[in-house]
Amino acid sequence: MVIKSAEYLISSPSWEKCPNPIWPEYAFIGRSNVGKSSLINILANNEKLAKTSGTPGKTQLINHFTINDSWYLVDLPGYGFAKRSLSQRKQWERMIEDYLRKRPNLMTVFVLIDSRHQPQKIDIDFINQLGEWNIPFSLVFTKADKSTQAEVSKNVKTFLNKMRETWQFLPPNFVTSTVKKTGRDAILGYIEELNMQFRAIA
Numbered sequence: 001m002v003i004k005s006a007e008y009l010i011s012s013p014s015w016e017k018c019p020n021p022i023w024p025e026y027a028f029i030g031r032s033n034v035g036k037s038s039l040i041n042i043l044a045n046n047e048k049l050a051k052t053s054g055t056p057g058k059t060q061l062i063n064h065f066t067i068n069d070s071w072y073l074v075d076l077p078g079y080g081f082a083k084r085s086l087s088q089r090k091q092w093e094r095m096i097e098d099y100l101r102k103r104p105n106l107m108t109v110f111v112l113i114d115s116r117h118q119p120q121k122i123d124i125d126f127i128n129q130l131g132e133w134n135i136p137f138s139l140v141f142t143k144a145d146k147s148t149q150a151e152v153s154k155n156v157k158t159f160l161n162k163m164r165e166t167w168q169f170l171p172p173n174f175v176t177s178t179v180k181k182t183g184r185d186a187i188l189g190y191i192e193e194l195n196m197q198f199r200a201i202a
């Protein structure tokens with residue numbers, strides 16, 4: 001897919017405030033600092049679109065970006081950010097649960113996993129929660145440039161095997177590096193397919 005335009009639209013504190021759900025939408029979630037905003041910028045071909053930072057907890061609201069005047073990318077605040085208070089964490093949970101369960105045009109959620117690590121409980125728990133809520137998702141293993149290809153493949157395989165313990169079907173998965181721009185075409189191709197499905201049912 002060719003990206004002709006990518007524009008910041010709005011930041012919302014709750015699903016009710018999100019823009020009209022007239023276009024298909026793709027949200028990016030995962031542990032704080034895993035690379036959600038950076039990946040959005042690579043996909044959109046604009047390094048300054050979503051705010052990125054080496055300090056975890058940069059993204060706080062539900063951020064909508066309009067792509068090609070026909071679909072939305074959504075940058076979400078990450079989970080597992082240690083410096084949040086209990087009440088902030090509860091607020092995050094409410095905002096995210098409502099958004100994920102109530103947004104009618106959400107085609108898939110991309111769950112980002114750091115490819116450098118063994119499966120982490122926090123990611124597995126989040127994924128199982130998505131399953132309970134019946135929300136379609138895909139996996140994106142990020143920061144692939146930070147370890148060897150063999151290490152990345154091993155971690156992906158271990159993660160998928162861990163999922164097989166409880167899941168009958170595995171979701172689509174992608175490996176990305178924003179430094180090397182790996183995975184961009186595969187993710188955009190998948191989004192394009194889902195955009196066509198949205199149009200077929202709309």
Ligand code: GTP
Pocket residue numbers: 031032033034035036037038039051052053054055056057058059076077078079142143144145146176177178179
């Ligand atoms: P929060 O908004 O705080 O939840 O973080 P985030 O998931 O949006 O992460 P962000 O995109 O801000 O990236 C966090 C840090 O990781 C930044 O310093 C990025 O430059 C770096 N980073 C993200 N993706 C990659 C990657 O593929 N390779 C490398 N080497 N660094 C990356």
Ligand code: MG
Pocket residue numbers: 036037038051052058059075076
């Ligand atoms: Mg971010």
